[in-house]
Amino acid sequence: MEHYNMNLTLKVWKQKNKNEKGRFETFNVKNISSEMSFLEMFDVLNEQLVAEGKEPIAFDHDCREGICGMCSMYINGRAHGPWHHTTTCQLHMREYKDGDTIVVEPWRANAFPVIKDLVVDRTSFDRIIQAGGYISVNTGNAVDANALPIDKQRADESFAAATCIGCGACVAACPNASAMLFVSAKVSHLALLPQGEPERKMRVVNMIEQMDKEGFGSCTNIGACEAECPKGISLENIARLNREYIGATFSGSAQHE
């Protein structure tokens, strides 16, 4: 594909902190290469702002290779931009052409309050994990991995669920601000394995309780989460979560330790 340069107009959400009201600000960037990633385009813009003595735009990023889930940006109405199975850091500027206007917003959900500009607080996800998204293992020598047979299909399904990077795109994209895709991925990946068995029922009950408490919405099976998830986490996991929950509800498991 041919390389080219472009000039763009960006409308970016600026917000001082959690409590202050935000608003859009318009920026112009010049000579952006089609080979840059979306975040590199933001780097160029921020250097330009610093050179002009202005405050740069705050945005989250870490790995820049699509595995950490930090780079939350809602781009022209799409979580992580328009590419399928892609995080913002993996979105490249060849998607855009000279003269385009791009609107960039933070994830919007009360459970993800804006910390500054495009950076949101996703510790609500951490608290859901703390409520049950773990297995309790005593320390000591690691058990021989081959001592515990797991059939291939289960292992694959569990692994597919475990690829969730906790980015929050599912919440951002959901009209109900529901975290069910995230929670279902975390529940599934442990429920499918023998290591997850002992805490299986308690886990799903406690995680759902925490999910509600954090102010995430209920799932209406719309499917926007699945469409926007960079890791292709499937709605199948939500069906499994519901199954796990029904099982735990009707089998008399303890809710809390």
Added chain:
Amino acid sequence: MNWKQLFSTSVGKKLQMSLTGLFLILFLVVHCYVNAQVFRNDGGKSFNAYAHFMGTDYIIRTIEIGLFAFLFIHVIQGLVLYFRNRSLRNVRYAVSAGNKTSHWYSRSMALLGTLILLFLILHLSTFWGPNRYSQTIGNGELPLYDMMKDDFSQLWVVIVYVLGCFALSWHLVHGFYSAFQTLGLGTFRYKAAIKFVGVAFAIIIPLIFALMPISFYLNWIN
């Protein structure tokens, strides 16, 4: 058993939506079968016979109470969930994905449900209400078939009924599949089959319902 969870958590409430929704779907099958008797075109003989049975049989009348209770739960819980969900995103997106990541009818279940509810109020207050009233004060059952003929000779009534059927159809295109997914049955193996049956159901049942007022209006039956 932690059955209290069914009333306190979002997943529990969704389970109520699913089970009551499936019960309403069962009701639609029976209602549709009874109504379809008009297409025998026998001057209402079969229809009135069925209507008499449905209106007087004690078992059916008992189930009717359950039906209203389930409808009530479905409506209230549906609206409670809808308004809670709406309140969880105080700042809305300036640009939204629209139809690129989901279907409009999947996002509009509360609106479609409310349209169905408005239709139901009108529908029940023309047939079910007056009939039960007349039964209760001792004047006996009303001639439902003749009332229907009268009612469906007015164009606006026919239009309202057809619109009601449209709302029901779209509610079911999403709702049928959604109910199974909520029950945890939307697995890879069956997903395509459930979706297919759901769409077929959502087209066929409302179509049969809609054909009644249309057929009366156009004198296909009399």
